[in-house]
Amino acid sequence: MKEKEGLADCPEQQLILYVEKEDGKYGPVQTGSYLSANYLDDYFYKRKNLEISLRKRVVEGEISLVYYYMVLVDLSISELASRVGISKSRVKKQFEPRGFAKCSVEELRKYAKVFNVPVANMLQIVLINVEKNYESLYIHEDKTLNISVEQDSTVNPYLSVTKIGERSK
């Protein structure tokens, strides 16, 4: 690949490519990610729609938050089961609200750790108002809003503290 072909403008995600330079020699060049520079809007659009459709199914009682998070973080059932330390069949049962009701608090804590959310978020979806639309905090990317919602874990593994306030500039 020629140096010019490899260059992309994406300050958020830099990488090293080995390219053919103008003098004909190969060497490293630091550039932005081509994929991130060109396809991020499409990714966020699809991810937002996916979250909305999953949220609708959770709200209607069709699926549990275990399934909701598993799809959003792109985990397979066997990988989720292995990370939580329970059987695949038990995970599958917990995809539905009836099976989810039999989850122990300890299982919820383990799920929360895998999904990197506070335990409280295994029983709720936090939404924030963005231009008259509610968006899930879990996938929200816009850091320019006036309001900030921070969910901090504590030494107590079953307690998180949610702080809502004006975003400091």
Next chain:
Amino acid sequence: MIIEKFKHKMAAHCESGTITSLINHAGLRISEPLVFGISSGLFFGYFHKMKSFPFPTFIVRNKPGQMRVNITKRLGVKFNEYSFHNIDDGTRKLDELLQKNIPTAAQVDFFYLDYVPSWERVHINVHFMVILGKEDSNYIISDSYFPELIKLKSTSLENSRFAGGNMSPKGFIFNVSYIPTTIDYEDAIIKGIKKVCFNMLHIPMPFLGVKGI
């Protein structure tokens, strides 16, 4: 505490970048492409179904961890390697090595690394980075995918080192213990190339090597 002499450098691959940084810090000047080639890093595999992901994926390098093994075999560089069953033991050992100013590489799950852009963060237990020091509750990280040194919360590092699932890191850390005085680069390079040729041409699986492409 930060290991001041350590030179952070970006790299094309995390494992070859990490190994290169550690070896350079230990006194042997070698480039990332040379490490990548000698350790037979080049590979291809297409996986329609993989245990970790619910979607088809492909890989473009050899098995995670294999580069270190191949570098040991072909260059004679030796590493101290540590795995842990207990999180506290793993954290204590890492802190102990950092106290002695020994830059230590770790195998981690990408998902818990707060500094990685959200769209890049997936559960995959095969990322490598160098840990240089600790300041309060943050570790100082040299991640070869990022231009600058980074601070990472100790809880995030702990979660990423001790994530479960496929190829679980089990807190795996390593550092350089020995650099040989003389190295036969020609022999090492030929062995590296031969192994890549074998892997790309002769593994009898339809989804690996050139057949996979």
